[in-house]
Amino acid sequence: MKTLLSGGHVVASGQPDLLAGGDLVIEGTTIAQLGPAGTLSRDDVDRVIDTRGSIVLPGLVNTHQHDWYVYGKGLGGDVLLEQWIAECLVPLKERLTVDDLRVASELAGLDMLRGGTTSSVNHQVNETTIAEEEAILGPVADTGIRQFFAKVIRPHDTGTGYAGALESFEKWDGTAEGRIRVGFVLEATAHWVALGTSSEEMITGGHALAAEKDTFVTSHIAGGTMSREQGYLRWVLETGRTDVQFLHRLGVLDDRWILAHTINPLRNDLDLIAASGSTVAHTPSSEAARGGGITPVKRMLDNGVRVALGTDGPMVDLTNDMLEQIKWTRLLQNQLHQHPSTIDLGKLVTMATEDGARAVRADGHLGRLAPGYAADIAVFDLTTLHAGPSHHPLATFVHATRGADAKHVFVNGEHLLDDGRFTRVDHLHVTELLQRAGDHAKALGRRAGLLPPD
Known part of the structure; x- marks a missing residue:
């Protein structure tokens, strides 16, 4: 053809x-x-x-996305990130069902395709079983979108030799005509370390597994407020190091890492990121929605840091639209630097395409219009x-x-x-899908105590 x-x-x-x-x-x-x-x-x-x-x-490449967040649109309230995590994110994620995941995956995939996004990194915040992964990835195969599925690794996985991560990688990587690829979530931000959901052994062992499988790893990094009481600054002061310094000192910071958000780089963070070849996944509308601050993207680019774009998920800012991220990136940097052309227009397109493809180790295959590319x-x-x-x-x-x-x-x-x-689904199917998603969202909100009972 x-x-x-x-x-x-x-x-x-x-x-x-x-x-x-x-x-x-x-x-x-x-x-x-x-x-x-x-x-x-x-x-x-x-x-x-x-x-x-x-x-x-x-096709646009979304380097940081949580597909099931479609269920939390408008439930977050006007609160800062740390409170939102405790009062909205955690209650919802603990009550997700397999059917919830299946419906959300299809809806998110179609929503992104409708907006010109052809690839996304689905960063898991939950540990997932094979049955749950089938619910997430089955609709990926059905819709035709690409997904870089990011499987969670936790400290207890070190005792099993990362058996769960290996099983998921072997089962799903390369499926759906190569449109599904698998990487790993290694949460390394200070908040996760303090909660006991991250450890040095987990990070070094998980990174070694990613190197063995030649895949990407992703983590939330240097995000949240700069509060001394509950925010990122508290942990920097208590530990004496930043998230980026932590990864560097472990000897694992390299070009496999997608550093989600990285709103608050401190000290020599930008030098370390640039030298490592890792990628910052910038999600401007999400960060603005929670009042998290303006990521210093222009300084990053000037410092040689690769910056790609992502949407984060509509539970945060009610959108999966990558074009909003492109526009917000430029406008917020213009405002921050009080100059109307802080980032070149062509560079913004590259951030949303080629730089995203490099982040997921698909450069040479995705992200450019050139003979031989997908x-x-x-x-x-x-x-x-x-x-x-x-x-x-x-x-x-x-x-x-x-x-x-x-x-x-x-x-x-x-x-x-x-x-x-x-072309794969008709208008009636989309209408029915939206109805099902609405029913699932209301039921999940009630189970989590975020919506009143019937």
Whole structure:
């Protein structure tokens, strides 16, 4: 099957002329050709899609996401992170059912696909059984999205030789035509160490397992408030080290790490992150929603740190929209530095695509529009009432386009969103899914004591 995308503003590394109008050919599961508009042959293609008036990008890569958080939209209240974790997150996560996980996984996958996200890191906060993982990953196979499933490792796993993590890796990694990959969650932030849900042995052993399997690891790092009473600053003062220094001193900080949030880097943290090649997963709307502070992204980039983007999960900020993260990243940095162009527009796109692919060790395969790369592609309409007229495609995309403006989305060459409509599921199925998700959310909220009983 060969498909020609013709006439759009194509964002391809090293080929800025394609923004003036370019063509792209998908053959099978990969990108076969790129060229200026009208230069590629139509003789042997099976379908031509007119992308004039649209911007054509690599599929967006969400490097920090919690799929089941769809159930907590609006339940968090106006409280700081530490209180929100204790009063909202923990009561909900302790009462999740297998069916809850299955419905949430499908809804989150479709929501992200509808917004042009083709890959996400599903960072688990719960230990998961094989049955629970089947509930999470079955819908991934069904929807067609890619997922980098991050399996939790806990201190007690050291006594079993990480048997659970190994079982999950062997069972799921590479399944769904390669669209499911497995990495590990090694929580290393001071809060988790203080709670007894992290240990030095767990981190060093879990990291060695990740190196053996050549996969990624992810952790919440340097987040929360800077309170001396209950926040991150308290633990830094008590332990005498930052989260990043902790990983560095253990000798495990390397390019496998996705450091989620990293809102409050201190001391020599940025130098250590840059030298290690690890990636910060920046989630600006989530951090703003909890009043956690503004991550110093410009300073990170200036310091040579790789920064990718993520949504965190809609229990925090009510959105899975990666376009919001792109826009918020630039606007908050502009505000922080009091300058209107703190981060280059092209760099913002790279953060949401290529840098995310590098974070999950999929560079050379995902994150770019180039021959030989997987045909994970998102096409966004720039001719909407809220976006047009457009003089500068990248500026329009970053500042005016919304996730729902995605017209076409491909994963592995499969056309999963065609002119704004899903190809694997129909409208009735989505309507029924939303109803089921609403029922599950209400029941879970009641079990957790966050909603009144019937």
